[in-house]
Amino acid sequence: MAGTEPHPRGFRLGDATVNVRAQQILAAYGAAPQRWPLEERGTVLDALIQDSTIADAHRREAALDEVLAEAPSHLPSAALIARIRANAVPAMRQGWRATLSLLFSTPSVGFLRPVSALACAIVLGVLVGTLWAPTDDANAMAAEFVNLAFGHDFQAEPAFGSGLE
Amino acid sequence: MKALPTVESDDALMQRLKGGDGAAFxxxxxxxxxxxxxxxxxxxxxxxxxxxxxQESFLRLWRGREKWEPRAQVRTWLLRVAHNLCIDRFRRREVVTSEFPEVADRRPSPAGELQRKQVGRIVVEALAALPERQRSAIGLVYYEGLSNIEAAEVLGVSIDALESLLSRGRRSLRQDLSHLHPHLGEE
Structure with missing residues (x-):
C-alpha cells in the first residue's frame, strides 16, 4: 500500500495515528525538537517532512515560541547569590578564600571577574605604595648610586632657571 | 597539551555537600x-x-543535605521545592494577577510596531492569566527546558496530564497573543 511502508521505528508514515501524535507533540511542546520527547523526535521530524498539515502546525507553534521568547527573564543577582550562601553556609566555613572563589567561579556573576580583579589590583597597589614609599634614606642611596655610576652629583646641580647657571 | 578542566557532576557535588562543603554549595x-x-x-x-x-529553596537544600538520596536530580528537586513555595504564595494572595506589572497600552498592534519590552510585558501578562498549573507546565518545559519526565515529576502528574496542561496553556496563549504575530491566529 503506497505511503504506508513500515517505519523503521514501527510507525507507518502517513498513518493517521502518527499524524495525530505529531500534532499532539507540537501542540504541547512547541516547534523546537529539543523540547520534544526524545524517543518520538524522529517520528515527528519524518511526519513534518511528509505531511503539510503537520508542517502548518509546526509553523503556528514556531510563531508562538517566538513570541513567548520575548518574555523578560529574571537572573539572580550577585548580591542574592552572596546572601543565600551567607545564610546557608556557617560563618566558620566561609572566609576570604570562599568569597573570592565564589566571585571568580560563579557563571551568573561572571561579570564581576574583571571588576574584582581591578579592585584587587587597586588594593594591592595602595598597600605596596603605602608600605614601600621611598624614604629620605632611600632617596640618598639612589643619588649616591647615580653619582657613582656617572661621576656626577645630580643633587648638587641647581634647578634649571634658578639664576645660578 | 593542557588537559581540559573536568566539570564535576551534580551528584559528586552533593556528596561533597553532604559533608558540609561550602564550596560545593x-x-x-x-x-x-x-x-x-x-x-x-x-x-x-x-x-x-x-x-x-x-533563597528558601537553596536553604532547604543545605539543611537537608545529609538526607539527600542520590536518585533525585538536584535541579528537579530544587524546582519542585520552588514550585511548592510558589503555590503557597498563590494561596496567600487574594488576586494573583494584580501583582503582575501593568501594561501601559494593550491595544492590539502588529509586533513590528511594538517595542520589544512592551511585547515582553504583554507575554508576561498572558502567562499570568493562565491557570497556575498550566503556567507551571509551560514555565518548566518551555522556559527552563526540563524534559517531560522531569516536569511531570516536579508537578506530581503523569506525562499525559503534563501534555494536556501544556496544550491547553499554549492554546490559550495563542489566542491571547494572536495580535503579536501573523501566524498565531491561523488554524
Missing amino acids: GELLGRHAGAVAGYSYRMLGNAAEADDIA
Whole structure:
C-alpha cells in the first residue's frame, strides 16, 4: 500500500495515528525538537517532512515560541547569590578564600571577574605604595648610586632657571 | 597539551555537600539559581518574591543535605521545592494577577510596531492569566527546558496530564497573543 511502508521505528508514515501524535507533540511542546520527547523526535521530524498539515502546525507553534521568547527573564543577582550562601553556609566555613572563589567561579556573576580583579589590583597597589614609599634614606642611596655610576652629583646641580647657571 | 578542566557532576557535588562543603554549595548555587529564580519569577511575576523563593529553596537544600538520596536530580528537586513555595504564595494572595506589572497600552498592534519590552510585558501578562498549573507546565518545559519526565515529576502528574496542561496553556496563549504575530491566529 503506497505511503504506508513500515517505519523503521514501527510507525507507518502517513498513518493517521502518527499524524495525530505529531500534532499532539507540537501542540504541547512547541516547534523546537529539543523540547520534544526524545524517543518520538524522529517520528515527528519524518511526519513534518511528509505531511503539510503537520508542517502548518509546526509553523503556528514556531510563531508562538517566538513570541513567548520575548518574555523578560529574571537572573539572580550577585548580591542574592552572596546572601543565600551567607545564610546557608556557617560563618566558620566561609572566609576570604570562599568569597573570592565564589566571585571568580560563579557563571551568573561572571561579570564581576574583571571588576574584582581591578579592585584587587587597586588594593594591592595602595598597600605596596603605602608600605614601600621611598624614604629620605632611600632617596640618598639612589643619588649616591647615580653619582657613582656617572661621576656626577645630580643633587648638587641647581634647578634649571634658578639664576645660578 | 593542557588537559581540559573536568566539570564535576551534580551528584559528586552533593556528596561533597553532604559533608558540609561550602564550596560545593556555591557551585550548585551558580549552576541552578538561575533556573530556580527564573521559574519563580514566571510563576509569581515579582522579582523580589522570586529571589525569596530561590533563597528558601537553596536553604532547604543545605539543611537537608545529609538526607539527600542520590536518585533525585538536584535541579528537579530544587524546582519542585520552588514550585511548592510558589503555590503557597498563590494561596496567600487574594488576586494573583494584580501583582503582575501593568501594561501601559494593550491595544492590539502588529509586533513590528511594538517595542520589544512592551511585547515582553504583554507575554508576561498572558502567562499570568493562565491557570497556575498550566503556567507551571509551560514555565518548566518551555522556559527552563526540563524534559517531560522531569516536569511531570516536579508537578506530581503523569506525562499525559503534563501534555494536556501544556496544550491547553499554549492554546490559550495563542489566542491571547494572536495580535503579536501573523501566524498565531491561523488554524
